[in-house]
Structures are given as C-alpha cells and as structure tokens.
Amino acid sequence: MAKFLLFWLAALVAGTALGLGSAWVAVSQLSLGGRVTVGGWSTNLNTGAAAADPYTRAAVARDGLLALARSETIYFNRDADDGGALLDAKCTYRLAGADLPARWWSITLYDETQFLARNADGAHSLDATRMVRDGGRYMVTIGPERGDAVNWLSTRNAGPFSLTLRLYNPDPALRADPRRLPPLTVEKIACAEGA
C-alpha cells in the first residue's frame, strides 16, 4: 500500500512539474497563436480579442495585461537588437526610423521586470508629439547617458531591457496586416567594458 501511494505521489509530483513547466515554456517561449515578427519587432494578432486561443490569452495576460485589441492599438515588442543579441543596459544602441502609420505612436523602454526602469532621467518613452525629426526621419540614442543625442531613451538601471512600440488607431493597411510596419532598426553601437 505504501509503495502504491509512493508510486502515484511520485507520478503526481513529476506530472505537475511537467505540466507547469511545459505550460510556462509554451506561453513564454514558443511562438504560439498568432505571433508575428517583422524587422525584429513582435506582435500578436489576437491581443485582447475574444477569439484569442488559451495560449495567446495567457501570453498576453503575462506580457501585456489590459492591452487593447488590434482595431484600436497595435503593440510591438522587442528584446533584441538587429543582430539578434539581447538588449542590455550596458550597451548603447541607435534606433532609426520614420513616421509611423497611426494617429499616435510611442516607443517605451521597460526593465526586466516589465516596468519603467528605476531612474530619474525622465527618458522612459518618446512619442510622436515629442520626437525630434530631421527631414521626416529620426534617430534615438538608447543608452545610459544622453551625450549629445537629440532623442534619448535611458537604460539606467534597466538591466536586460525591452522596447514596446504602440500604434494607436493604426492606419487601415497596417491594421489589416501588421507585417507592413515600416523599418525601425535597433543597431548596437558600443558596450561598456565587461559587457
């Protein structure tokens, strides 16, 4: 009897670990249920939608709870540079792009806990109203120091960070197919010693 109980207890523990572990991997690591990546930026076509499958719903609840559905806002995220290396607060990057096809848009930097990095630089986000352009194009320095940059997102205390691009009331073409996002590159410029 004791052996029987032990047998099923072991199966229960192992099965629970397997179930939770695989659920975590499926939701956080795998590209399940409508995820689309364009130029290093990822979005989920089913964010907020009632038709979302359980995996999408769980992934969005984890990474973007209370996000708006695609008809209102498209969210893109990225945690890697153009070379595929994870974004790191010890490095400096240059983001380059042009105006985006939406009523309003913003680019916001989040720390590894998915909140604004703990610093007082006041440079967590840049939006369409504040971005300084040159001939319709803009460049943003993403790094721990502003230097002589006209547009700056601070990585101070951000650790391994990520970027969120919000497009509010996207143009119909982009709404129909988020793969039409214009290029928005993130190039690594330099890293501090020991990075």
Place this chain on the structure above:
Amino acid sequence: MAGLMRFLLGVLVIGALVHGAAVIAAPYGLMRVAMQRASSDGAAVNRFVFGGPVTPESRAIVRPSPDLLYASCVYDLTEGPLRIRVAPWDDYVSLSLYAANTDNYFTANDRVAAGAPIEIALVARGQPAPQGAGKVVISPSVRGIALERRLAPTPERVALAQEARETSVCEPWP
C-alpha cells in the same frame, strides 16, 4: 518494466491535465490580481480610481505607458448595471472594458464620441438594460475592469487631463 511504463504514462496524463489547466487558468489568476491591486483590495469597486502620471514606482499592471494618464474602475455587476462616462478630451481618450478572462470586449474612443462624453450602461448577461440608457454594453463576466486612457505626454498636458477627467464617472446606475 510494466511498472515504469505505467509510471511514465501516469506522469504524461497528469502533466497534460496540469498543462491545460494552467494555461486556461493563468489569465483569470492574473486578472484577479490586477483587480485586487486596482481596487485597493476590494475597497474601491464600481468607481473610478484616477491614477497619477506613470513613474518607475507604478508597478500594479505590467508595461504601463508614461504618455497616458489612466483611470480604472474595477466593476462588479452583481447588484445591477453601472453607468460609465468618460469626459471629453481634445486628444486621444478611450474607454475600454475587460472581462475576467482578460478579453478586451469593448472599446470606444474620442473619434467615435466626436467631442461628446463616451457614455454607456454596463450590464451583465441576462440583466435587463436600465431605463433611459443610451448605449448598452453587455459584460461577458460579472466582474471586470473598465479603463480610461487619456493621452498626456507632457506635465502640462497631464495637468489639463487631470482637470478634464474630473467629470468621468463609474457608478451604479442611478
């Protein structure tokens, strides 16, 4: 050998059940936590809580935008319908509704409202629409969150937005 096979099979079956249950339950769990936080542990239900500007200390809901000013109303329709009104704004403002499973089942913005307040009656499934209601929205769950987003990317705009939203209302239908 048969014992080992039985063990592995048991692990797989239990694993699959736990996997499915965890994936389905996770959004409900995260939403419940969000509702707890947004209502100060249930103290503020069926009324707007007007959030201040988003700072590094704003850690209730993941990935908040510092360019938006948020107001949230954790709702419970057990006692009857709610009236929700979002005051007008000269830039982007929206009312969005979220069910207990995180679905964003309704959104209206200033363009739809064309300068007027966004005003709805929120009822639970099976509840009659209140008399005199204009736009009636049916919530798929009894509990959920209503969110107001007001675009205010600078301190000057934040001050104006805070003034503008004073007439936003989330309350039991009078």
